[in-house]
Amino acid sequence: MMCRSAEQPDPQDTGGDATDVLFAALLEDSADELYESAPCGYLSALMDGTIAKINSTLLGWLSLDREAVVGRMRFTDLLTVGGKLYHETHFAPLLRMQGEISGIALDIKQSAGGRMPVLVSAAVKYGSTGQPLLTRTTVFDARDRRAYEEELxxxxxxxxxxxxxxxxxxxxxxxxxxxxxxxLLPDTLPPIPGVETAAHYHTASPDRLGGDFYDVFPLDGKRFAFFLGDVCGKGPQAAAVTSLTRYTLRAAALHDPDPVSALSTLNTVLHERYADSGDPRYCTAVFGTLGPDPTTGHVAVQLASGGHPPVLVLRADGTADFLPTPGGLLVGVVPGARFTTATTVLTPGDTLLLYTDGLTEARTGDDQSDRYGDEALRGFAVRHAGRPPDAVVQALTGLLHGFGDGLDDDTALLAIGVPATGPAPCDPATPD
Amino acid sequence: MMSPLKTTVRETAAGPVLEVTGELDYTSAPELRELTATITLRPGLRLVLDLGGMEFCDSSGITALLAARSHAHAAGADIALAAVPAHTLRVLRMVGLDEVFTIHPDRESVIGS
Amino acid sequence: MDVVRRNNVTVVGNPEGPAVVLAHGFGCDQNMWRLTVPALVEDYRVVLFDYVGSGRAEPSAFSEKRYSSLSGYARDVVEVCEALDLRDAAFVGHSVSAMIGVVALGMAPERIGALVMVAPSPRYVDDDGYRGGFSADDIDELLASLESNYLGWSAAMAPMIMGNPDRPELDQELKNSFCATDPDMARVFARTTFLSDSRDDLKSVAVPTLVLECTQDVIAPREVGAFVHRTVPGSTLVTLDATGHCPHLSAPEATNAAITDFLAGLR
The missing domain is CATH 1.20.5 (Single alpha-helices involved in coiled-coils or other helix-helix interfaces)
Incomplete structure (x- = not known):
């Protein structure tokens, strides 16, 4: 390509002459001159690395005299130590095998102790019989490029x-x-003679600590206590309330296992801790005791509810009903809150089911505008009445899965039952 | 589908009326709590929460209502719920708050038309 | 995983002949032996392989933990020998591979019957009374050199690693590709190689050993060759009139002659 940018005079007047002069000047640019002053470094070396020829540009970068280099130094002598290692382990073997190599980043040493990043390409010149004669190397200034690459x-x-x-x-x-x-939750539920238990906890979001809780624990060797509840809100603050609630109920029950007494203690603790904090915290809870009778195999249940949805009792005969606890107050709102009690007896094949409202408030319907609701839950319970606790919880877990995105709250399930004595009832024909 | 929470406050001689429409749940309850905290009250006034347009209220929503109650009581003021939808009324009954809040079945009887 | 595939094992030559394992050093792969193999194929069963992290070995088999010590690479050697059921094989190791061979010999003495150490160095960094030729800073600078050639690597190597059967023309465009290595794995190999110290292991070598050194080798100077010869009991030292660290490439005839003479002496 010819360069015309130096053409100063008006080409209309003197164009022919000027072009000729320029072209003549280019012809006078000898190959030697081009070699010496090219904008890149040139170097030729014998196969043992000894430098036989080097151009002025490269000498200038190295700040070395030609006499000090030619016949005295090897190409690797021009490199930094790291560059030498790279040369010996990569560059030289590749050049031998391929006959050429291109675009390798190396640093050359400068006399003042500095270094200059360069890009090196090399090719082997072979003799007429194919024997390698010498290596020709070009060296490009890569200071700007290397700075850019290093930044990258x-x-x-x-x-x-x-x-x-x-x-x-x-x-x-x-x-x-x-x-x-x-x-916040027990690892496992303790074994209770003559009683079966099962539990499930569904976390709406793994990043968000849940506010639901449950527990089962022994009281005095004969009786056992259980509770399940829901702290209003979610996240770390709710989890702190859950923790306080769980350990307060456990401690309170050991002191006085009466369900109303346990919930009242919790009410006092939460109210005193949170009422004046500017960030009031409450929970709903069902607390109860189990009194197994080893002679009859029956289990007497006493429970109290503070604002919690009523528990369900699934009977061996295939019925299921809520055990109403109306009027029990959310725990922690006002001092001296009232709690509602209920009692029942579980006989073989009966199961008591406690749940949080994540289950009944799950969104259903095509546009998720409906809620699952109490009656649907009772209907589901009827279809599974007579089955043992783990089967009931397993069926409910399947139901929860089926809600998909409609289940946007944490949900806790706790089932407590007395094993059936006779043959197990048949599974429902169409399980949900 | 889920409808976003909307709130409007208007002043009456008896005190401010806060109208709540949409769903009051975990994501929207903090909004209501922040809003009620900014309402100025004094002894003798009554804060009315008009819930006629509220489509859903979960436990976080209940907490927001209780926070409004604490805010009113701290100022020596009263609080009442008006036009509580059947679903929320059922929840309030379940958690025993029908005995904690003054509840009016419609908005006319408590705030006039 | 199948070791033969993992280490890209190639077996050529005389299937009835004694086994010779050719092990490449840091910086390249089994291609380094292209001028050596022709001298061996007539009489020997020649085994070539790539260490995991080099050449065309299976990249997914790489583990920084395993390959942060020479014994990790030595396990590659032993596993290749086991996969081919080699016994008393002659192990020819270039550069760091010479030391890897010594470690492998310690692990499985029944597999290796002789050692050829091509430009070996048991320690590259200078130490009290020992001159390896490099300082710790020099090694850091090498690691930086590997890093600066990263960009060139990724452009050349990515299609090969990922496999690109739809564009076979890419294979032809690859330059500098014989020894292309994943830069992260190369950095591990470089650190393991240049910071290793196997001087003590040399004393326990109890098989016939040939040490090949070059007259002009920046990486393994003649003092190091003399040290290895002095320390390995009963070893033979041959100094090749060759420049650089790869006599099998720069002076193949002399190198091959030294190796075949030694191997012939074993029979």
Whole structure:
């Protein structure tokens, strides 16, 4: 390509002459001159690396005299130590095998102790019988380019570091949340002679600590206590209330197992802790005791409710009904709150079902505008009445899965039953 | 589908009336709590929460209503719920708050038309 | 995983002949032996492979933990020998592979019957009374050099790693590709290689050993060759009139002659 940008005079007047002069000037640009002053470094070396020829441009970059280099130095002598290692382990073997190599990033040493980033390409010249004679190498100034690449690499490293940090943070947070969540619920339910229990906890979001809780624990060797409830709200604040609630109810019950007494203690604790905090916190809860009678196999249930949906009793005969506890107040709202009690007796094949309103408030219908509701739950319970607790909880877990996105709240389930003595009832023909 | 929460406040001689429409749940309850905290009350006034347009209220919503109650009582003022929808009334009864709140079945009887 | 596939194992030559395992060093892969193989195929069963993290070995088999010590690479050697059921094989290791061979010999003495150490160095970094030729800073600079050649690598190597059967023309465009290695894995190999110290292991080598050194080798200077010869009991030292660290490429005839003479002496 010819360069015309230097053409100063008006081409209309003197165009022919000027072009000729310019062209003549280009012809006078000898090959030697081009070699010496090219905008890149040239170097030829014998196969043992000894430099046989080098151009002025490269000497200028190295600040070395030709006499000090030609016949005295090898190409690797021009490189930094790291560059030497790279040359010996990558560059030289590749050049031998391929006969050429291109675009390798190396640093050359400058006399003042500095270094200059360069891009190096090389090709082997072969003799007529194919034997390698010498190596021709071109060296390009890569200072700007390398600075740019280093910036890219630096940013990539920084981004990678930030990503790793974020991942570690997230993992640590998830772990902390999981540990906290586990502290709110029992690992396993204790064995109770003559009684079967089953529980399930559905977390609406793994990132969001739940506010539902349940527990079963022994009282005095004969009796056992159970509770299930729902702290208003979610997240860490709700979890703190859940924790306080769980351990308050456990401690209160050991002191006085009467259900109303346990809920009243909890009411006092929550009210005193939160009423004046500017961030009032409440919960609904069912608390009860189980009194198994080893002679009859019956289990007497005494329970009290503070604002919690009524528990369901699934009977061996295939019926299911709510055990109403109307008028019991949300726990923690006012001092001296009133709680409503109820009693029942579980005989073989009966199951008591406690749940939180995540179940009954699940969105249903094509546009998710309806709620599952109490009556639908009772109907479901009828279809599973007579089955043991784990089967009932398993069926309800399937129901919860079926809600899909419609289940947007945490849901706790706790079933307590007396094993049937006779043959197990048949499974319903069309399980839900 | 879910309808967003909307709130409007208007002043009457007897006190402010806060009209709540839409769904009051975990995501929207903080909005109502922040709003009620900014309402100025004094002894003798009554804050009325007009729930006629409220389509849903869960436990977080109940907490927001109780926060409004605490806010009113702290100022020495009274609080009442008006036009409570049947669903919410059932929830309020279940958690025993029908005995904690003054509840009026319609808005006319408590705030006039 | 199938070791033969994992290490890209190639077996050529005389199936009835004694086995010779050719192990590449840091910076390249089994292609390094292209001028050596022809000298061996007539008489020997020649086994070539790539270490995991190099050449066309299975990249998914790489584990930074395993390959952060020479014993990780030595396990590759032992597993290749086991996969082919080699016994008393002659192990020819270039550069760091010479030391990997020593470690593998310690792990499975029944597999390796002789060692050829091509330009070996048991320690590259200078130490009290020992001159390896490099300082710790030099090694850091090498790691930086690997990093600066990253961009060139990714453009050349990505299609090969990912497999691109729809665009076979990419294979032809690849330059500098013989020794292309994933830069992250190469960095691990470089660190493991240049920070290793296997001087003590040399004393326990109890098989016939040939040490090949070059007259002009920046990476393994002649003092190091002399040290290895002195320390490995009964070893033979041959100094090749060759420049650089890869005599099997720069002086193949002399290198092959030294290796075949040694191997012939074992029979």
């Amino acid at each position: 690499l630096r940013r990539r490293d920084a981004a990678e570091e930030a990503r790793k940090q974020a991942e570690a943070d997230r993992a640590r947070l998830q772990e902390a949340l999981a540990v906290l969540q586990q502290s």
